[in-house]
Amino acid sequence: xxxxxxxxSQVNSYIKNMFAQDFMMNRIYVKGExxxxxxxxxxxxxxxxxxxxxxxxxxxxxANRKGLAFSMKDGDNVVALGSIAVYERGGTxxxxxxxxxxxxxxxxxxxxxxxxxxxxxMGMFAAExxxxxxxxxxxxxxxxxxxxxxxxxxxxxxxxxNPFVQLYLYPALVQGEGxxxxxxxxxxxLDAFGxxxxxxxxxxxxxxxxxxxxxxxxxxxxxxxxTPVISAVGHETDVTIVDFVADLRAPTPSAAAExxxxxxxxxxxxxxxxxxxxxxxxARCITACRExxxxxxxxxxxxxxxxxIQEKRQHHxxxxxxxxxxxxxxxxxLRHRLALxxxxxxxxxPLAQLSRGYAFVTDENGSVITDASVxxxxxxxxxQFQKGSVLAGVTQVIREEPKSGQEPAxxxxxxxxxxxxxxxxxxxxxxxxxxxxxxxxxx
Numbered sequence: 001x002x003x004x005x006x007x008x009s010q011v012n013s014y015i016k017n018m019f020a021q022d023f024m025m026n027r028i029y030v031k032g033e034x035x036x037x038x039x040x041x042x043x044x045x046x047x048x049x050x051x052x053x054x055x056x057x058x059x060x061x062x063a064n065r066k067g068l069a070f071s072m073k074d075g076d077n078v079v080a081l082g083s084i085a086v087y088e089r090g091g092t093x094x095x096x097x098x099x100x101x102x103x104x105x106x107x108x109x110x111x112x113x114x115x116x117x118x119x120x121x122m123g124m125f126a127a128e129x130x131x132x133x134x135x136x137x138x139x140x141x142x143x144x145x146x147x148x149x150x151x152x153x154x155x156x157x158x159x160x161x162n163p164f165v166q167l168y169l170y171p172a173l174v175q176g177e178g179x180x181x182x183x184x185x186x187x188x189x190l191d192a193f194g195x196x197x198x199x200x201x202x203x204x205x206x207x208x209x210x211x212x213x214x215x216x217x218x219x220x221x222x223x224x225x226x227t228p229v230i231s232a233v234g235h236e237t238d239v240t241i242v243d244f245v246a247d248l249r250a251p252t253p254s255a256a257a258e259x260x261x262x263x264x265x266x267x268x269x270x271x272x273x274x275x276x277x278x279x280x281x282x283a284r285c286i287t288a289c290r291e292x293x294x295x296x297x298x299x300x301x302x303x304x305x306x307x308x309i310q311e312k313r314q315h316h317x318x319x320x321x322x323x324x325x326x327x328x329x330x331x332x333x334l335r336h337r338l339a340l341x342x343x344x345x346x347x348x349x350p351l352a353q354l355s356r357g358y359a360f361v362t363d364e365n366g367s368v369i370t371d372a373s374v375x376x377x378x379x380x381x382x383x384q385f386q387k388g389s390v391l392a393g394v395t396q397v398i399r400e401e402p403k404s405g406q407e408p409a410x411x412x413x414x415x416x417x418x419x420x421x422x423x424x425x426x427x428x429x430x431x432x433x434x435x436x437x438x439x440x441x442x443x
Contacts, residue, residue: 008091009088012086012088012091013088015086015093016085016086016088019084019085019086019093020085025083025084025085026083027081027082027083028081028082028083028084028095029079029080029081030049030056030058030079030080030082030095031049031051031077031078031079031080031103032049032050032051032055032056032077032078032080033049033050033051033075033076033077033078034047034048034049034072034073034074034075034076034077034078035047035048035049035050035055035074035075036048036074037072037073037074042062043061043062043065044059044060044061044062045059045060045065045068045072046058046059047059047060047072049078049080049095056093056094056095057092057094057095058080058082058094058095058096058097059094059095059096059097060080060097060098060100061096064097064098064099067081067097067098067099067100068099068100069101069109069239070102070207070237070238071237072100076102077102077103078100078101078102078103079100079101079102079103080095080097080099080100080101081097081098081099081100081101082095082096082097082098082099083095083096083098084096102206102207108207108208108211108214109207111214112207112214112241115214115216115219115241116241116244119216119219119241119244119245120244124219124220124223124244124245125244125245129223130247130248131228131229131247132228132247133197133228133230133247133248133259133260134196134197134228135262136262136267137165137196137197137260137261137262138164138165138166138196139165139166139168139194139195139196140158140165140166140167140168140195140196140197140198140199140260140261141168141170141190141191141193141195141197141198141199141227142154142167142168142169142170142198142199143170143172143183143186143187143190143198143199143200143201144169144171144172144174144199144200144201144202144253145171145172145173145174145202146169146171148174148202148203149203149253150201150202150203150232150253151169151253153252153253153254153257154167154199154253154254154256154257155167156254157254157257157258157261158257158260158261161257161258161261161262161263161264162261162262162263162264163264164264165261168190168193168195170185170186170189170190171186172185172186173212174202174212174213175202175205175208175209175210175211175212176212179212180212180215180217180218181217183200183212183213183218183221184217184218184221186200187200187218187221187222187225187229188221188225190227191225191226191227194227195227196227196228197227197228197229197230197260198225198227198228198229198230199229199230199232199250199253199256199257199260200213200222200229200230200231200232200233200242200246201213201230201231201232201233201234201242201250201253201256202232202233202234202253203234203253204234204235204238205234205238210233210234210238210240213231213233213240213241213242214240214241214242215241216241218241218242219241219242219244219245222242222245222246223245228247228248229246229247229248230246230247230248230249230250230256230259230260231243231245231246231248231249231250231256232250232251232252232253232255232256234252235251235252236251236252354384354385354386355386359383359384359385360383360384361381361382361383361384362381362382362384363375363379363380363381363382364379364380364381364382366382369381372397372398372399372400373397373399373400375394375397376394376397377394377395377396377397378393378394379393379394380392380393380394381393381394
């Protein structure tokens with residue numbers, strides 16, 4: 001009898017094809033507890049699902065991480081959606097998960113996503129509605145349970161960072177029946193009271209424990225609050241509707257306290273630095289102002305009327321001295337020129353000729369006599385000496401013979417005589433009026 005023998009690879013391939021052809025195995029929900037959960041550096045998550053009767057290996061690839069809305073860890077009861085296939089190389093089958101939900105939370109997640117889409121479409125998550133968180137506050141309102149760990153963390157952080165900030169707690173229910181209404185009442189009460197900033201939150205828990213912060217009433221109360229709100233619900237991986245509506249989301253209540261309460265020591269250090277910088281700037285400004293005042297004083301002193309008058313007087317004195325020097329130089333030049341002119345006139349002056357023994361002779365009509373031939377006996381002459389003058393009569397005319405080529409002198413009747421000066425005419429008139437005895441004596 002001939003037997004059919006198959007290799008391991010053929011068997012694994014055959015089993016793989018059987019799983020692939022099974023419609024149920026291609027889309028199946030598997031419920032179990034997570035164990036051996038490992039996050040690979042590539043982004044894949046390797047884990048095992050188990051229950052009381054058995055276990056199954058599973059993997060969630062990095063491309064499907066969007067189907068995981070929480071931080072999965074060992075001990076979580078989950079419902080995984082995916083397909084079951086054979087891994088030929090190892091000869092094992094495993095679940096290739098595409099979406100993982102916490103067991104019992106599937107319906108809540110659907111409600112969460114539906115409310116999130118609705119509020120987002122209404123614009124309640126828009127950035128333009130976010131209020132800025134004040135940097136320096138004096139009153140912080142807190143809406144949380146009075147006995148939880150969240151309020152103790154907030155108190156510790158706030159007292160350490162700034163013991164002068166006042167904390168106002170509204171003890172609200174944060175889970176269970178009536179929690180949403182209690183949180184809404186706390187938000188409205190602190191908003192009306194008038195705090196600077198408000199922290200709304202609680203410690204970590206399951207989605208059922210945190211569900212009060214996913215209620216639409218709480219989201220609307222946060223959105224309509226006039227006071228800036230910081231959400232601090234659960235841990236960093238916990239996300240609620242309030243986180244989207246709040247003005248600022250803190251990963252934990254402790255982080256919310258750090259965001260709301262400023263560090264007083266850091267502020268005092270900055271104030272000291274500002275004080276030093278202000279003192280230095282003031283000192284520089286005062287020094288500069290003093291220099292400007294000193295400069296203006298010096299400038300004003302130069303512009304004083306007394307100073308300007310003194311300058312004008314000095315300038316006037318300098319001009320006067322300059323003018324006197326120029327006048328003296330001019331007078332010296334004129335004196336020198338006058339002396340030259342006087343010397344030249346001295347040489348041609350009639351008086352100079354008279355001083356050498358010459359006389360100036362005119363007839364009774366004042367005509368100058370330069371030729372004896374024009375006279376005749378009995379003519380009256382006026383003879384001017386250097387000192388004094390006389391009237392004389394002609395007794396004899398001695399004529400000189402003309403040289404060859406020279407015309408004889410004209411007779412008194414042949415030419416016009418130059419008009420005598422008025423003084424000579426008057427003098428001759430006086431001579432005529434004198435008695436004849438004086439004329440004879442002169443001759």
